[in-house]
Amino acid sequence: MEFRKLMEERRSVNYFDPAGQVSDEELKKMVALASLVPSSFNLQPWNMIVLRSPIDKARLRKVAMDQPKITEAPVVLILLADEEGYKENNPTVGKVWESMEKKGYMKPEQKGWFLGAISKLYGGDNSLAFAVKNTAFFGMGLMLAAKELGLDSHPMDGFSREGVMKEFSIPANFFVPMLLAVGRFDQSKKLLERNWRKSYREIVISEL
Numbered sequence: 001m002e003f004r005k006l007m008e009e010r011r012s013v014n015y016f017d018p019a020g021q022v023s024d025e026e027l028k029k030m031v032a033l034a035s036l037v038p039s040s041f042n043l044q045p046w047n048m049i050v051l052r053s054p055i056d057k058a059r060l061r062k063v064a065m066d067q068p069k070i071t072e073a074p075v076v077l078i079l080l081a082d083e084e085g086y087k088e089n090n091p092t093v094g095k096v097w098e099s100m101e102k103k104g105y106m107k108p109e110q111k112g113w114f115l116g117a118i119s120k121l122y123g124g125d126n127s128l129a130f131a132v133k134n135t136a137f138f139g140m141g142l143m144l145a146a147k148e149l150g151l152d153s154h155p156m157d158g159f160s161r162e163g164v165m166k167e168f169s170i171p172a173n174f175f176v177p178m179l180l181a182v183g184r185f186d187q188s189k190k191l192l193e194r195n196w197r198k199s200y201r202e203i204v205i206s207e208l
């Protein structure tokens with residue numbers, strides 16, 4: 001789909017077609033496309049839990065303000081932002097380094113600099129911002145990829161973070177930035193018109 005059309009047609013869809021399934025193949029394609037979003041040092045500090053079974057979606061709905069789309073959508077993703085995704089012992093960091101070295105982004109002798117730089121930039125008080133900003137790009141990638149594949153989605157932060165962490169035994173290194181319902185819009189329903197957006201003048205606070 002042309003990019004302009006993709007941006008214009010993606011909506012947060014409240015009503016999912018109960019018969020509109022999302023295949024494993026479609027979900028994998030969606031994730032592969034979304035994975036092309038940029039991330040700090042290509043560290044990709046995102047993971048997710050995929051919920052498909054009605055029982056598990058009901059468990060999630062219970063801790064997510066009883067939002068009906070959670071049980072109506074065929075797939076719900078719990079996005080996870082890894083606050084430890086910059087640490088030397090994280091397997092992703094090793095793979096990122098290997099790839100950077102192999103592809104000529106960095107020389108072998110720069111490994112110490114790389115590990116020091118990511119630890120300084122993203123460690124301590126910065127780890128939450130690091131994890132969440134990158135995972136939010138991934139979330140946007142998932143929503144656009146869904147649309148490209150003929151699917152619809154709905155992001156949600158109407159949930160109890162503590163409740164979700166507990167219900168799904170999510171390890172403490174993860175922050176849950178959003179849930180994402182994925183499926184197909186129920187064509188028998190009507191979405192409200194696209195809501196107001198800030199103008200250029202309202203977005204720019206100074207032009208220097």
Ligand SMILES: Cc1cc2nc3c(=O)[nH]c(=O)nc-3n(C[C@H](O)[C@H](O)[C@H](O)COP(=O)(O)O)c2cc1C
Nearest residue numbers: 010011012013067155156157158159177178194195
């Ligand atoms: C991070 C995030 C969290 C959101 N949380 C909820 C939510 O919990 N429930 C809900 O109904 N909509 C939620 N929304 C959807 C927004 O209300 C919606 O994106 C906005 O009104 C613009 O509509 P559009 O996505 O159709 O353009 C969320 C959107 C984002 C990006």
